[in-house]
Amino acid sequence: MTAIALRQIRKTYGSLEVIHDVDIDIASGEFLVLVGPSGCGKSTLLRMIAGLEEISGGVLDIGGKVVNALPPSERDIAMVFQDYALYPHMSVRENMAFGLKMRGTAEETIDRRVSHAAGILKIEPFLDRRPAQLSGGQRQRVAMGRAIVREPSAFLFDEPLSNLDAALRVEMRLEIAKLHNRMKATTVYVTHDQVEAMTLADRIVVLNAGRIEQIGAPLDLYHRPASLFVARFIGSPTMNTMTVELMSHGNEKALSFKDRTLPLAGAGTARIAPGAVTLGIRPEDLTACPQEEAWFSGDLAVAERLGSQTYGYVEIGEARMLTVEFPRDTPIRVGDPIHVRPNTDAIHLFEKASGLRIN
Numbered sequence: 001m002t003a004i005a006l007r008q009i010r011k012t013y014g015s016l017e018v019i020h021d022v023d024i025d026i027a028s029g030e031f032l033v034l035v036g037p038s039g040c041g042k043s044t045l046l047r048m049i050a051g052l053e054e055i056s057g058g059v060l061d062i063g064g065k066v067v068n069a070l071p072p073s074e075r076d077i078a079m080v081f082q083d084y085a086l087y088p089h090m091s092v093r094e095n096m097a098f099g100l101k102m103r104g105t106a107e108e109t110i111d112r113r114v115s116h117a118a119g120i121l122k123i124e125p126f127l128d129r130r131p132a133q134l135s136g137g138q139r140q141r142v143a144m145g146r147a148i149v150r151e152p153s154a155f156l157f158d159e160p161l162s163n164l165d166a167a168l169r170v171e172m173r174l175e176i177a178k179l180h181n182r183m184k185a186t187t188v189y190v191t192h193d194q195v196e197a198m199t200l201a202d203r204i205v206v207l208n209a210g211r212i213e214q215i216g217a218p219l220d221l222y223h224r225p226a227s228l229f230v231a232r233f234i235g236s237p238t239m240n241t242m243t244v245e246l247m248s249h250g251n252e253k254a255l256s257f258k259d260r261t262l263p264l265a266g267a268g269t270a271r272i273a274p275g276a277v278t279l280g281i282r283p284e285d286l287t288a289c290p291q292e293e294a295w296f297s298g299d300l301a302v303a304e305r306l307g308s309q310t311y312g313y314v315e316i317g318e319a320r321m322l323t324v325e326f327p328r329d330t331p332i333r334v335g336d337p338i339h340v341r342p343n344t345d346a347i348h349l350f351e352k353a354s355g356l357r358i359n
Contacts, residue, residue: 001027001028002025002026002027002028002061003026003027003028003029003030003062003063003153003154003186004024004025004026004049004060004061004062004063004154004186004188005024005025005026005059005060005061006022006023006024006025006026006045006049006058006059006060006061007023007058007059007060007061008021008022008023008057008058008059009021009022009023009045009048009055009057009058009059009060010022010055010056010057010058011041011044011045011048011053011055011056011210012056012057017056017210018041018044018210019041019044019045019048019056019210020210020211021058021211022045022058022210022211022212023212024205024212024215026154026186026188027186028186029184029185029186030186030187030202030203031180031187031189031200031201031202031203032187032188032189032201032202032203032204032205033188033189033190033191033196033197033200033201033203033204033205034046034188034189034190034191034205034207035190035191035192035193035194035197035204035205035206035207035233036192036206036207036208036213036233037192037208037233038192039209040207040208040209040210041207041209041210042190042192042207043158043159043190044210045190045207046079046156046158046188046190047158048060049062049077049156049188050072050075050077050079050156051067051070051071051072051075051077052072052079055068062075062076062077062153062154063076063153076152076153076154077152077153077154077155077156078146078147078148078150078152078154078155078156079147079155079156079157079158080140080143080144080147080155080156080157080158080160081143081158081160082158082159082160082162082163083163084131084139084140084142084143084163085143086131086139086142086143086146087131088130088131088132089130090130090131091127091128091129091130092118092123092126092127092128092129092130092131092134092142092145093114093127093128095131095142095146096114096117096118096142096145096146096149097110097114097149098146099146099149099150100113100149100150110149113148113149113151114127114145114149116148116149117145117148117149118145120145120148120179120182121141121142121144121145121148121175121179122141123138123141123142123145126138126142135168136163136164136165136168137164137168137171137172140160140161140164140172141172141175143160144160144176144179148179148183152185153185153186154185154186154187154188155185155186155187155188156187156188156189156190157176157187157188157189157190158190159190159191159192160172160176160189161173161191161193161196162191162192162193169193169196173196173199173200176189176200177199177200180200189201194233194234194235194236195236197218197234198218198222198234199218201217201218202217203215203216203217204216204217204218204221204234206221206229206230206233206234208229213226213227213229213230214226214227214230218234221234222234222235224357225239225280225348225357226356226357227350227354227355227356227357228241228278228280228350228355228356229355231280231348231350231357235282237283237311237323238323239280239281239282239283239348240280240281240282240283240286240322240323241278241279241280241350242257242278242279242320243276243277243278243279243352244256244257244276244277244278244279245257245274245275245276245277246264246274246275246276246277246349247261247274248274252264253274255277255279255347255349257279257295258295260295262344262347264349264359275352276352277349277350277351277352277358278349278350278351278352278355279347279348279349280347280348280349280350281342281343281346281347281348282346283311283323283324283325284325285342285343285346285347286322286324286325286340286341286342286343287340287341287342287343288324288326288338288339288340289339289340289341290339291337291339293339293341294339294340294341295340295341295342296314296316296322296339296340296341297316297337297338297339297340298314298315298316298317298322298337298338299314299315299335299336299337299338300312300313300314300332300333300334300335300336300337300338301313301314301315301321301334302334303332303333303334305328306328307328308328309325309326309327309328310325310326310327310328310329310330310332311323311324311325311326312324312325312326312332312338314338314340322340324338324340347359
């Protein structure tokens with residue numbers, strides 16, 4: 001069942017169009033993440049769902065009802081902001097109860113909902129404190145609690161973890177995931193952090209300059225990016241990309257790179273004319289090999305040891321750097337010669353002009 005439907009949604013500021021004909025169906029209970037670089041329109045899109053930005057064109061349907069003209073208070077959604085937006089002069093309990101009081105909710109119902117939300121978020125000891133007496137993570141829990149007590153049909157999160165330090169972001173990410181698993185509420189979540197997107201989402205919407213580049217499950221986007229933009233944006237470290245030559249051998253196609261030729265099979269390549277294409281290969285799909293078997297050779301410029309894995313950044317000439325994932329205890333040092341070859345089954349090919357996937 002669709003909980004929220006966006007149909008040809010557009011947003012313009014005068015003559016400037018910043019959201020272009022966006023179509024998304026969000027299922028009931030789904031955790032959908034909007035992700036993309038700064039300025040791509042993800043927060044604007046979320047604010048249009050919330051009713052905080054006017055919709056310039058298209059139809060927004062929430063729970064089977066067109067809500068384009070409805071104010072935020074009548075859309076049955078709750079939003080958690082990046083800056084918490086807590087009232088500093090109120091206690092945690094009062095912050096969580098304020099919206100319900102404004103709606104005229106019975107005191108008994110307010111107490112029950114606040115106690116329930118505080119229990120879920122483990123903030124009972126802080127109910128009588130004010131926001132200034134709380135840590136960043138505790139304040140974010142209060143902001144989430146204020147949304148939970150409303151018992152909305154959908155939750156909207158606008159980069160809620162961006163103000164937290166790295167350790168707290170991980171902790172709160174787990175809390176949000178557990179909260180969703182427990183409540184099964186429809187959730188739309190905006191972030192520029194692809195790790196948050198990959199770990200939280202049922203589906204990810206990748207936005208680029210106000211347009212949808214791709215929608216899919218996290219691992220589908222990782223393994224089958226529809227465009228060069230998605231390939232470079234999803235994955236950390238980013239995918240290695242380079243220009244190679246696509247050649248025809250009768251009815252067959254082959255890749256040519258330096259003195260290497262790789263026959264290609266599979267749908268999609270037959271329609272592409274011979275010429276330059278972009279090859280993509282992820283760091284974990286490169287393997288160390290003898291020099292005579294190598295596709296890429298160079299000297300190690302930087303070794304990044306992260307504990308669970310090691311990344312090597314290899315200078316391969318023409319001021320280009322190749323990222324290679326090594327087993328975590330590989331004894332590599334800066335200046336070492338590195339020779340690698342790709343797993344040819346994991347090669348991604350993109351049209352040079354459009355950036356669209358072709359294999």
